[in-house]
Amino acid sequence: MKGSPAAPADKSVFHxxxxxxxVKRKGGMFPLWRYKFLYLLLLPGLLHVVIFHYIxxxxxxIAFQNFSPYAGVSSIFQDPQWVGLDHFRxxxxxxxxxxxxxxTLLISSYKILFGFPAPVILALLLNxxxxxRFKKVVQTITYLPHFLSWVILSGLILTLLSPxxxxxxxxxxxxxxxxxxxxxxxxxxxxxxxxxxxxxxxGWGSIIYLAALAGIDPAQxxxxxMDGAGRFQQMLYISLPGMANILSIIFxxxxxxxxxxxxxxxxxxxSPNVYSVGDIIDTYVYRExxxxxKYSYAQAVGLFKxxxxxxxxxxxxxxxxxxxxxxxx
Amino acid sequence: xxxxxxxxxxxxxxxxxxxxxxxxxxxFVVSQSLMxxxxxxxxxxxxxxxxxxxxxxxxxxxxxxxLYRAFANSVFVTTVGTGxxxxxxxxxxxxxxxxxxxxxxxxxxxxxxxMFFSGGLIPSYLLVVGLGLKNSLWALMVPSFLSVWNMFLLxxxxxxxxxxxxxxxxxxxxxxxxxxxxIAIPMSLPALATIGLFYAVGFWxxxxxxxxxxxxxxxxxxxxxxxxxxxxxxxxQGGGSQDLLMVLSKDSVRSAAIILTTLPIMLVYPFLQKYxxxxxxxxxxxG
Numbered sequence: 001m002k003g004s005p006a007a008p009a010d011k012s013v014f015h016x017x018x019x020x021x022x023v024k025r026k027g028g029m030f031p032l033w034r035y036k037f038l039y040l041l042l043l044p045g046l047l048h049v050v051i052f053h054y055i056x057x058x059x060x061x062i063a064f065q066n067f068s069p070y071a072g073v074s075s076i077f078q079d080p081q082w083v084g085l086d087h088f089r090x091x092x093x094x095x096x097x098x099x100x101x102x103x104t105l106l107i108s109s110y111k112i113l114f115g116f117p118a119p120v121i122l123a124l125l126l127n128x129x130x131x132x133r134f135k136k137v138v139q140t141i142t143y144l145p146h147f148l149s150w151v152i153l154s155g156l157i158l159t160l161l162s163p164x165x166x167x168x169x170x171x172x173x174x175x176x177x178x179x180x181x182x183x184x185x186x187x188x189x190x191x192x193x194x195x196x197x198x199x200x201x202x203g204w205g206s207i208i209y210l211a212a213l214a215g216i217d218p219a220q221x222x223x224x225x226m227d228g229a230g231r232f233q234q235m236l237y238i239s240l241p242g243m244a245n246i247l248s249i250i251f252x253x254x255x256x257x258x259x260x261x262x263x264x265x266x267x268x269x270x271s272p273n274v275y276s277v278g279d280i281i282d283t284y285v286y287r288e289x290x291x292x293x294k295y296s297y298a299q300a301v302g303l304f305k306x307x308x309x310x311x312x313x314x315x316x317x318x319x320x321x322x323x324x325x326x327x328x329x
Numbered sequence: 330x331x332x333x334x335x336x337x338x339x340x341x342x343x344x345x346x347x348x349x350x351x352x353x354x355x356x357f358v359v360s361q362s363l364m365x366x367x368x369x370x371x372x373x374x375x376x377x378x379x380x381x382x383x384x385x386x387x388x389x390x391x392x393x394x395x396l397y398r399a400f401a402n403s404v405f406v407t408t409v410g411t412g413x414x415x416x417x418x419x420x421x422x423x424x425x426x427x428x429x430x431x432x433x434x435x436x437x438x439x440x441x442x443x444m445f446f447s448g449g450l451i452p453s454y455l456l457v458v459g460l461g462l463k464n465s466l467w468a469l470m471v472p473s474f475l476s477v478w479n480m481f482l483l484x485x486x487x488x489x490x491x492x493x494x495x496x497x498x499x500x501x502x503x504x505x506x507x508x509x510x511x512i513a514i515p516m517s518l519p520a521l522a523t524i525g526l527f528y529a530v531g532f533w534x535x536x537x538x539x540x541x542x543x544x545x546x547x548x549x550x551x552x553x554x555x556x557x558x559x560x561x562x563x564x565x566q567g568g569g570s571q572d573l574l575m576v577l578s579k580d581s582v583r584s585a586a587i588i589l590t591t592l593p594i595m596l597v598y599p600f601l602q603k604y605x606x607x608x609x610x611x612x613x614x615x616g
Contacts, residue, residue, distance in 0.1 A: 031431040032431070035430055035431065037504075037505040037506065038423075038424040038427060038430055038505070039424065040420075041420035041421065041423055041424045041509075042420060042421050042424040042425070042436070043420075044416070044417045044420060044421070044474075045417050045418065045420060045421030045440075045474075045475050045480065046421070046436065046440075048417060048474050048475045049439070049440050049443060049475065049477075051456075052453070052456070052471075052472050052474075052475075053443035053447060053448075054443070055448075055452075055456060056447065056448030056449070056452035056453045056456055057446070057447070057448045057452070058448075058452075059448045059451070059452025059453075059455060059456065060448055060449075060452065062451070062452070062455075073455050073458070073459040076455075122347075125340050125343065125344065126344070128336075128337070128340055129337075129340065129341065129344065130337070131341075134341070134344075137348075138344045138345075138347075138348055140599065140602060141348045141351055141352065142347065142348065142351065143602065143605070143606075144351060144598065145351060147530055147534075147594055147598060148534070148591060148594065149533075149534030149535070149536065149552050150534075151534075151536050151552045151555050151556045151559070151590075152534075152552075152555070152587055152590060152591055154559065155358065155555065155559055155583065155584075155587040156354040156355065156357075156358060156587070157354075158559060158583075159354070159357055159358050159361055159374060159580070159583075159584060159587075160354055160357060162374070162580070164370075164373070165361075165369050165370075165373040165374050165580060166373065166374065167357060167373070167374060167376075169373075170373045199350065199351075207606055231336065256445075263537075264536075264537060267537075268556070268559075282450075285449070285450055285451070286450065289450065289451045289454070290450075290451075290454060290541060295451050295455070298450075298451050299449065299451045299452070302449035302450060302451060303449065305449070306446060306447065306449055310445055310446050313445055
């Protein structure tokens, strides 16, 4: 084609225009073709979303069937045994329903109650440290647990709490207490879950608030000082409002995830002794589905969780927006 | 410089205390990994071991090979998985960052919807099994090639790149491939490194997929191995001389495994910290 009068010398004819200008080339009126390179880049991700997110959504139908692993995955589509809402009925009427929903909501609510304000307070306190080196060291150390898996963290907890050799048990016995395995005691299991989660996440959670604090105009603090505001008043009237937007977004995510009470953490730390206080929806689904092979029943429980979780998200977002704060959409 | 008052001292003390609460448990684990069985039984785990022994490390590093295999599996999954994740995530984020791409909005919504609703554990499990990935290391990687959250982080970053550079390159006759390779990627290396680190840490720390999909202990990654050491572990099943098994403490082996697994993260963490911090704040703070 080169040099022929049909091909203008203008380069942009041969390349997709970056701003969607009305450049048309021969044989390529079709936008899909014109931006083929970008669509090619997009394709693997799109395939992944379809295969690993949307196809499993179709898999939800096994909650309404009697799916048996021995019949193979194909039996979901070919000649499935439809049982309607039987599995849901079984779940709602079972003794476990109240227990796991209660445990999930309680553990999760405690985690929000303590875990939501903790990083905010840490950020405010870190912000007050004038010594730059010391501040940096504290930040480095407090971010660390976030990068360790729950396997490692649970190993630390087990070492400290071991009834025979752990330091915590030693202290309790030295104070005249009995030898107890705290992780197997229903009274202590939930506080341990909440405490270890807050302990592990508070440093990492404070990063985003520190960034918000760094964005506040120093002039605001100056003028507050002129008006005679002390440090706590400055925190209350300038620092906190400066974090309002990000606070509301993090809060929406926290409440939307209220049915996620910490699958990995509980799975590693719990034992049959504390199922009564520590068994949550996720661990129940895991045990019933993948250990006891009751796929359909477990899926019904999981679907119930996902639908309620979605409702939580929509309602929280709506309320926060009505209050005039930023939502997540 | 502001004069220090009581609040400053209390605040610093509190911060120190919190840092100790993170460091001290580690010191106990280090100490336990170096203690002899006799001392552990007699005194419990102390902060400073009375007698230092290297039995547990000898058992894990010299007499047995399972730790090396698990380490190799972890390294394989982490490196290959992270590389492929970056390709899939980066490609999608770059394309969706172009405002002139037709159907961009619809595709974005299509992807975003998966953040709020999913099929759940059981269908995902059946899918991976149906794809024939059971008992394969690919089962640990393929399902997590794209984290939608990371993709949007990266897309926000790409959107902040100056448009003028790209446009002038077009006028100079560069095509899409050149612009991506010569301009977009070099300009966004820090962001790609950040997202890569998030993925890498995720792969390194993951164990649930391994426990669900891998029947063969030879394929276990490190975390899965440590998890097994925590719950059910019998030293006599591994290699090791009778003399060693006599003095070996199960808890010490566990602790030594925890230390050896944490070591790689501890080594790279101080150097990479600034990337992580950048990553969490990129495109999330609006004034």
